[in-house]
Amino acid sequence: MKKIYFILATLVILISGMSYMYFSTLNKAGVQADLSLELVSKNAGFIFSFQNDKSVRNILSGQALLNNLVGEEKVVALQGLQAALQHKEMAPLFEGQDVYLGIYPSEQKRLDFMVAVQLSPEANEKLLNESLKRSGLALKPYATYQQVQLSANQTYYVLIQQRVVLIASASSVIDKLIASPKDNSEADFISFIQKSDRLGKNSLANLYINFKQLGSLMRSITPYFNRAELALLNKQHAYARLTYNFSKEKVFFSGETKVLNSDSYFSLFANLKPEKIELDKVLPANTASYTLFAFGDYKTFHTGLQKWFATKKEDKNVQGKIKAINEKYRLNLDEVFLRYTSSQAITVQLQNKQKLAAIKLNSGEKVEQLLLDLSEDYDGEIRELTEPDLLYYYFGEPFKSFKKPYYLIINNYIIFAAYPSSLLDFRNSYQNNNLLVLDKTYGQVYKQLPLSANILFYLNNRKAQNIIINTIYPEYYNQFRSENGLKAFDSFVYQLSGDQGTFQSNVLFSLPPATTATLRVEADSLLVR
Template sequence: MRKIIILVSVLLLGVALMSYLYFSKLGIENDAKDLALQSATNNAALLFSFQNDKGFYEIIEGQNLLQQAIGKEKTDLLKQLKESFVNNKTINSLILDQEIYLSLLPDSNKTLNFLITIQVKPNQTALNFQNQLKPFLTPIAQEKNIYSAKVNDSLNIFVGVQHQVLTLSTSLKLIKDAGIRLKENPFTAYIKESRLQNKNVLAQLYINYNQAPLLLKNIISENINGELAVFNAQNSFATLNYNFSKEKILFNGNTEIKAADNYLKLFENIPVQNIEIQNVLPDQTANYTIYAYDNYQSWQKKLMSWQAQKKLTDKTTSLIKHIRSEYRTDLNAIFSVYLKNQFVTFQLNTGEKLTAISLSNGEKVKQLLFDVSEDYSDEIKHFKSSDILFSYLGEPMKNFVRPYYTIIDNYLIAANNASTIQSFLSRYRNNKLLIQEPEYLDAMNQLSSTSNIGYYINLKRSNNIFRSQMRPQYYKHLQADSGLKTFDTFYYQMSADQSKFLTNMLLNKYLKPQVPDSSSNR
């Protein structure tokens, strides 16, 4: 009996040892496969991924919209790199059918630059890989594993060669920053998990919002504040699949919010809503953000939890008590009862900012707010106390501290200047609305009519806003015929799907219908 126990123990020990060795080796092989991804994701906010095969290039060359989006200069650079490296038989034999990562990164002198990262085929040893590349590379003095390569008479690039990973860029800084790190970063881990769920797609765009501030600081000429302040602490990621089209640039996939105290978490795990509040927006609207939930009373519980996490509960409670004592008005009996299911913050082409809030009974709310408001005119009122809207709707209302407001057709419209409200009322009553614009309707037809969150930018009406915020080289690209000038709409749409948001990202250009030439019918 003792011999049998010893024999079984030895066999079990042997199996455990073999399993350990097998899975350890498998883990090392998987780590090796991910070295390129780890290198590509270092400090990257945007990562475009595609497979190095002939079919991909043929499809992309059939559409010039992506080329317009990144600009002529960067497009020409990528074409030259493809012709010199990808089309080279020796180099292409090392990277055929391999994943290519194109990272957009902040570079020196307030510029942005590309880093291309490729893992060579697994049947190539590191030594053989490097030996085959030697004829094309010139070592750079005092730089380990970094070389220069001549693309043409006017262009030299830097090349990093390390652990069967190839990195290319016109920036030496980016090559050095992309050195192999064996420790996985959160962005790498997120992409690896996403890739298991997304197969057989033409290309993918990964977004790391944690790195967005570094990117934005090189694009905008002022501090990241106002509407952009959300990017200062946006712990979230997105995986978006590219949908080929000759008419528009469309990606769809999902956005995942990691931070528990992120305001957008309040819209997770709730039904998508039919969006209607855009119907009230004037035709001057340059951008907006729409928020929608199913029922205010249940959503308010989430808001109160968020306020507790942000240590805002005492401030809100104190405000409600003060107004009840000072003005004999119970705010809970107004907003908790009559707020409907969606609201929007928006900015006009003049730069003025407003908000519109959907109400179930506008006339009743108008009466109940009488004591907590003072008259500016018969239609326009002014809150006597600060942060009323912030207390009941949270972060998007922080810029409307003590606004002027009006209530019309079951919408509360607020702004920081009475003249802005007057201008709004004039356009609204004269039916000068965003929903009547052909460009807007065309873009909305490409998207779902139901969602929870929507970010909209009218690129043409935002022209003056961009001019005041962006660095000259990026504003120039926005205005170039070969750049973004011919596009009119950007939209980022999020629809709750359990712990993630199904996401559509659209860059659209409206093509006016062709009017038949009447002379041809004669």
């Protein structure tokens, strides 16, 4: 009996020892993976991650559309780096490890990148240097780190920290990293990624977006990031985790977007139920882009809007302005908007750069009557609001640029524009059935997405091409104009659906269908999709 107890005790000790060693190894690997992520996340607006596994690499290398997103110049650079890391002398050093690719802004109006990957358990820094030499490459001292020359046109900068190898396309990326070694400002972003990684370990690849860094990134691309629609994306404390979905016909990511700052306009929609998109069916065929907001019950949204004004310390000013207008015109503006606003609002930019806004109403006739004293006639149907900022007071940030707009009510829709000519063009398009929803390319886009959402960004690359070119720096012209670049895509959509404080998200870059003929149907037979 004592012998049996002795054997059992020995087994318990052996199992405990093996378990300790196993989980210690796992924990050590986890710490290294966390360090890779921590280092690459500093100053990065976008992070793309995947496992350095041959099967994964083979799948991703066959995704030609990803190359269109990255651009020809960056593709060449990444292919050169990939070839070096997959050399027979180098490949075993990184096999099976998580790879993080960060995208960073540059003062030279370009985007730089840095790869972070840890050495495999059997490898070390000495073995890395020996493998580089055997593969025909060599690390050379540069500042306080090193550089490696892959070709006459490809120089990379290398920093090795605690078995994590960082390879950057520009020395400035590593310089900024070294300059703030104890910077912990991205701790929340890292925690968000780690939590998401645990939930999506089986995904082919993941894209992470740090909206806090998006401003710096976009200012490397355009000088107009603080203007109009783009300003909504600036200074957002928000993160996105998006899983790449394999397809040779589109680039599609799905996942989660989380808004953390309470003064963000987007936070008003995070707890709302997704609504079937309907307001797009009145948009003209020459729509280049739009942002749609579906709030469902407007009274609920209005309550949240008042809290949003309070976070911005504008609530008393807004209430005072509304009170003054009510007294001046003997109106009750709350009665007009809370009673007769339906479920959706939208801002639109047309191919000719004109801008519109629209709101879905419960009763166009009632609103038309109630706004008579608050407006001046232009042509019998088109009128101009006489008081400024009404749209901002009742619909918030996206409508702030519509100060004293002209408006037109058609059926149960009210359309706004800065100039009456824009509304004359809109009316002509609507009456002649020249509408966006009848364009086959537009219909194809929404066959690939859910029909319900709370916030939806849509851009037609073909119709917005001139607007984009006039917005970005010349250094990016080729990327947007090239058939091997973004010109290959017909449309871009970022779809956000409220989900108990966060957003279920879809990002789509769609290709044009085989034929782009426009369908013509009778106006009274319009279907949302």
